[in-house]
Amino acid sequence: MSTQKDRAPAAAGSGLNDDIGEQKRLDLYRSQVRLREAEQRAFDLFLQNLVKGTSHLSLGQEAIASGFAEAMVKGDLSFCTYRGHAHTLARGVPVEKVLGELMQRDNGLMRGKGGSMHLTSEEHGVMGSYAIIGAHLPIACGAAWRAQYKGDKDVSVCFFGDGTTNIGAFHEALNFAVVWKLPVVFVCENNLYMEYTPIGDVTAVEHPAADRASAYGLERIIIDGNDADVVYRTAQKAFAKARAGEGPSLIEAMTYRHSGHSRADPAKYRPEGELEKWKERDPIKIYRERLKQFGVSDETIDAIHADVMKEVDDATEACKAAPNPPLDILTTDVYADGGWAWRN
Amino acid sequence: MAEITYRDAVARGIAQEMARDPDVVFLGEDVAKAGGVFKATVGLYEQFGPLRVRDTPISEQAILGAAMGAAMTGLKPIAEIMFSDFFAVCFDYIANEFPKSRYMSNGQTKCPLVVRTGNGAGSRFGAQHSQSVENWCMMIPGLKVVAPSTPLDVIGLLAAAVRDPDPVIFLEHKSLYAIKGEVPDGEILDTLGTAKIVRPGKDCTIVALALMVSRALAAAETLKNEHGIDAEVIDVRSLVPLDTRTILASVAKTNRLFTVEENPRLCGWGAEIVSIVADEAFYDLDGPPVRITTPHIPLPAADLLEDIVLPTPERIVDTVRRSLGS
Ligand SMILES: Cc1ncc(C[n+]2csc(CCOP(=O)(O)OP(=O)(O)O)c2C)c(N)n1
Numbered sequence A: 001m002s003t004q005k006d007r008a009p010a011a012a013g014s015g016l017n018d019d020i021g022e023q024k025r026l027d028l029y030r031s032q033v034r035l036r037e038a039e040q041r042a043f044d045l046f047l048q049n050l051v052k053g054t055s056h057l058s059l060g061q062e063a064i065a066s067g068f069a070e071a072m073v074k075g076d077l078s079f080c081t082y083r084g085h086a087h088t089l090a091r092g093v094p095v096e097k098v099l100g101e102l103m104q105r106d107n108g109l110m111r112g113k114g115g116s117m118h119l120t121s122e123e124h125g126v127m128g129s130y131a132i133i134g135a136h137l138p139i140a141c142g143a144a145w146r147a148q149y150k151g152d153k154d155v156s157v158c159f160f161g162d163g164t165t166n167i168g169a170f171h172e173a174l175n176f177a178v179v180w181k182l183p184v185v186f187v188c189e190n191n192l193y194m195e196y197t198p199i200g201d202v203t204a205v206e207h208p209a210a211d212r213a214s215a216y217g218l219e220r221i222i223i224d225g226n227d228a229d230v231v232y233r234t235a236q237k238a239f240a241k242a243r244a245g246e247g248p249s250l251i252e253a254m255t256y257r258h259s260g261h262s263r264a265d266p267a268k269y270r271p272e273g274e275l276e277k278w279k280e281r282d283p284i285k286i287y288r289e290r291l292k293q294f295g296v297s298d299e300t301i302d303a304i305h306a307d308v309m310k311e312v313d314d315a316t317e318a319c320k321a322a323p324n325p326p327l328d329i330l331t332t333d334v335y336a337d338g339g340w341a342w343r344n
Numbered sequence B: 001m002a003e004i005t006y007r008d009a010v011a012r013g014i015a016q017e018m019a020r021d022p023d024v025v026f027l028g029e030d031v032a033k034a035g036g037v038f039k040a041t042v043g044l045y046e047q048f049g050p051l052r053v054r055d056t057p058i059s060e061q062a063i064l065g066a067a068m069g070a071a072m073t074g075l076k077p078i079a080e081i082m083f084s085d086f087f088a089v090c091f092d093y094i095a096n097e098f099p100k101s102r103y104m105s106n107g108q109t110k111c112p113l114v115v116r117t118g119n120g121a122g123s124r125f126g127a128q129h130s131q132s133v134e135n136w137c138m139m140i141p142g143l144k145v146v147a148p149s150t151p152l153d154v155i156g157l158l159a160a161a162v163r164d165p166d167p168v169i170f171l172e173h174k175s176l177y178a179i180k181g182e183v184p185d186g187e188i189l190d191t192l193g194t195a196k197i198v199r200p201g202k203d204c205t206i207v208a209l210a211l212m213v214s215r216a217l218a219a220a221e222t223l224k225n226e227h228g229i230d231a232e233v234i235d236v237r238s239l240v241p242l243d244t245r246t247i248l249a250s251v252a253k254t255n256r257l258f259t260v261e262e263n264p265r266l267c268g269w270g271a272e273i274v275s276i277v278a279d280e281a282f283y284d285l286d287g288p289p290v291r292i293t294t295p296h297i298p299l300p301a302a303d304l305l306e307d308i309v310l311p312t313p314e315r316i317v318d319t320v321r322r323s324l325g326s
């Protein structure tokens, strides 16, 4: 799902018109650049003390969010974590809505009632961002159960980190999804760290998700999470399986976050050179080179960047100008009647 | 009209709602083919089939999480947690997920589901299979909490809970499953947030819930017959929403308030009621409100011990009589 379409002529005989195709490649690139610039802006605004509270950036992990979102169709559902800005934006939620929520303004996605860790936009299929580790895996199962029961063709896609594979809800959800053969796709973004601890220090197996797959009768899938083409193809395959009624998939996508765990984290625990090594495999750099190999002009690429920057700049200005949320929303939507009354 | 058990009322209430609305589905451990460990869901699997009545693994988080995901996207699930004590292993959904998603999403997310569970003591199951956990739920904004005391209320309140657009915790009392009561034929639908005066009286108000209602009624009989005290007994039925009007009106009439609570003492629901009455009806009171509760201890297993820790009719009679100075 793309917010804007940008058509560039395919180079004759290039790989642009392979299974992914020219338009989808440009969409994948635009999406990744958009997530990158929006989050970079969020970080800048945090340094200006305009983004409050905590926030967890996906800088460096964009190919996973973009690859999956671009393979989804309208009606497919995303279940995200507190590291959910990228997944939310990737489904087409306007940058202004996300930045507004981070800046705790009235124009935010939830008008400041949820905050960075709980981005939700049901109209875009973003069924919530969950900040209790593992909670959303069973919830995604339930949405998939509804699809199965009603004969709906949508897929529920659940994103989580490597550290999440060590909590009970992960294991409950996988077993449940397999036993009930649910149309759910579990995506583990292995960024090598759970918070500040290397995942290997606290996990019995080398690949925290994939090495557990066989315990649930699932295929062991490990992919390069920094290559949007690989992610996109993997997503398509898993979605087709789910839509065909053949049950869940568990995908482990290898990646790395460029920033700390959250805004408070300078990431001093990383070994010397690790970040630099991964920055050479920056997903956006990789994809820009791919586009160029396929003959996409610098002009076309620059135009994508310019478009994205305009959305991000306009959003920033709109958020700075936006009012704070009014106090009367404090007590709205506790209950379905719109209010908070617990007594007569 | 028919006389049925509280246990059969559960199955009848679920069946009534499943027959009425194809979006109502039911899941839990041993609930389908086996009919539930308390035999409260016998026949549903046969009547509604394997797509709507589903056995789950021993995965309380998966049960409640799946119920939530289904509720968010259009179904109206009823989830069973076998013993309410097990809320502790899936409390994230009860405390963090169901009740907060609507608020955090600024009204985008809905969560119309019911969690049914076997609550309360009396079965000699010991400290981890006997608790009264209504306070655990009552303290969470965004939840509704219901605890019926009769077969009729089971059906009517369960129907209301299933049709309610909010997450409802439905506490069935294990020691009531075998009791019988009259229920009319046809559809039964009650209203959440309504207390019931189950025995009118003029000398004091005794507010009780679930198993404690019949004990309060038994105590009221003795108080009347042996001590000339005419107690009004109120079955709270619904802790959230809480029908404070019925309670305040009763206290305005009787001028004395007693609560009978099966939960351990600290932060019991009765404390909230006492606080509301103290705030809003202090000058109606002729004496201090008194809470009759289980002491603040884990529950023992032995019958002799369990029997003396829960409020008994004798303890209620004694407390009321001494407080009223007769
Ligand atoms: C139940 C629970 N335990 C601990 C935390 C604190 N916590 C927040 S994020 C996090 C690390 C999660 O690591 P991972 O799953 O790898 O995701 P990542 O942050 O790397 O995306 C922890 C421990 C939490 N939010 N919930």
Ligand SMILES: [Mg+2]
Residues within 6 Å of the ligand: A161, A162, A163, A189, A190, A191, A192, A193, A194, A195
């Ligand atoms: Mg991680």
